Amino acid sequence: MSRQEILEGLKTVLAPYTMDKEALHSMNDETEFIKDLKINSANLVDIIIDAEERYDIEIDADSAEKIHNAGDCIDVILEKMKEKI
C-alpha cells in the first residue's frame, strides 16, 4: 500500500473527528492533527483505534505517542503493516 493510498484512507478515518473539512481535504504529510485539523486531543486515541481496525494492525502506546501529523501516522501504519508480514 502506497503512502498516498494511506493518506487518502486516513482522511476517511479522520472525517468524523474534524469539523474543518477543507483542511482535511488538503491534508498532506505535514498536516498536524490538533493544530491544523482542530481535532480534540482526547480523540487521538479514538483515531488510533479506528486506524488499527482499518489496517488490521495494533499500534502500541509508544508508537502512538510519536504521531503528531499525518506523515508520522502513515510512518507508523506502514511500520506496523510490515511487522505483521
Added chain:
Amino acid sequence: MVTGMGVVAPNGVGIPAFLNAIQNGVSGLKFMPLYEELHFNCQVCGVPDFDFSHLKDYLSEVTFHGLKGSAIGYAIKAAADAWIDAGNTLYDGKIHWETGCVFGSSIADPAAMKRVIALVDAKQSRKLGSRVVEQLMNSGSTAYITGLLGLGNRIITNSSACATGSQGVLMGYEYIKHGMAKRMLVGSNEFVDNYIFGAFDAMRVLARKFNQTPEKASRPMSATACGFVPGSGSGALVLEDLDYALARNAVIYAEILGGATNSGAQQGTGSMTSPNTEGVIQCISDALHNAGIEPKDIDLISGHLTATMADKIEIENWAAALNRRGEDFPLTNSLKSMIGHCLSAAGSIEIVGVILQILHQFIHPNINLEDPNPEIMAIADAKSFPVKRVDKNVNIVAKANFGFGDVNACVIFSKYKR
C-alpha cells in the same frame, strides 16, 4: 416562570405528539419480547419512539460520532427542544452566564457501562476509546446539555430516585428566586435497560398480569393495580425570572408559586422503599405555605400514583395534608396510567404534562381506571379521578413525587396572570 418545554415520553416525542397523546389517553406501553426471553415477571415497558439519528439535527458531527447513550440522547433532545421553544437558538456562540442547569437521573447509562465491563473483562480496555467516561459519569447528560446550550451559571446533576425530576425543577426555581440565576434549564432523564428493569422485576413491584395487554398494565388507583411499569424518557423546562422573561418578550406558559422537598428520614411508617406519612404530609403542607396558597385553591393534583399499594397511602396523605376528603377532594390524575413510571424522569415528564394542562386548560384522563379501588374511593369521591378528559379552568396544580430513600418533592404551579 416556565418559558420553554421539551419532552421525550413513551407516548410522544416532542411537545405536539405528547400533548395529543395525553389529551386522548394514549398509552405508550409495549410488550417486550426480550423480557419474555429473560423470564421477567413483567414484560411490559414504556419506550419512547426515539430516532437516535435525529440527534444529528442538534449536535455537531464530531459530538454525535461516538455518542451511544440513550439516556443522554433523550436528555439532549428534551433540553434542546425546551431551549429552542423558549425562543433561543443553538450555537449562538455566547456563554449564558445568567443561565444554569439542574438535570438528574437515577443511573447514568447502564448500556455504556455494560460495554466497559465486557471489554475490560476481555482484556481489551484499550479499545474503549475516549468517549466512554463522559457517558458513564452521573453528570454526563448535564455536561452534554450545558456544552450544547452554552450555559455558564451553576451546573448541577441531582439524583434522588423517583423524586429527582420534581426536586430538580424546585432547585432551579429556588436559584432564580434567590437571585443566583436569571434562567435555569431543568429536567431529568432515565433509560431503563434490561438490567435496571430486571433489578426492579426482582423486587416483585412490577405489574406482571397484563403482559398480553400492555396498554392496560399501568393501572393507578384501580382495584386490579398490581405494580408499576417502568418507562424511559426525559422532560425539560426553561425556568426564568419574570423581568428577564418580559424583557426579551418570552412567551410565559405557567408560573411556579413555590414548593418543598424533604425526607421522612425512613422513620415511623417510612423505610428505604416507602414514605413516612408524616414527611409526605409536611412536604405538601410546606409546599402550599411556600407557594402562599390554601388547600381549597388546588384545582388539580398530579400525583405520584404508581399503581402499587402505595396509591392508597398517597391519597390518604393528600387528604390529610389538604384536609379535603370525599366530594371535596381535588381532581387528581396520574400520567403513569399512560406512560408507566419513568423513575427519575417521571417528575420532569409529568411536570411538562402539568404545564400543558394549565396552558391548554384541560385535565388528562386516568386511563385503566375502570375498576377504582374501593379503599381509595372511601377517602376521595370517584369523581375526583376523571377517566375521560375534562375541559375546564385549571389555575393551580400541585405536583408531587416520592422516591426510594424516603425523599419527597412537591411543586405548586399556576396559570400565569399578567
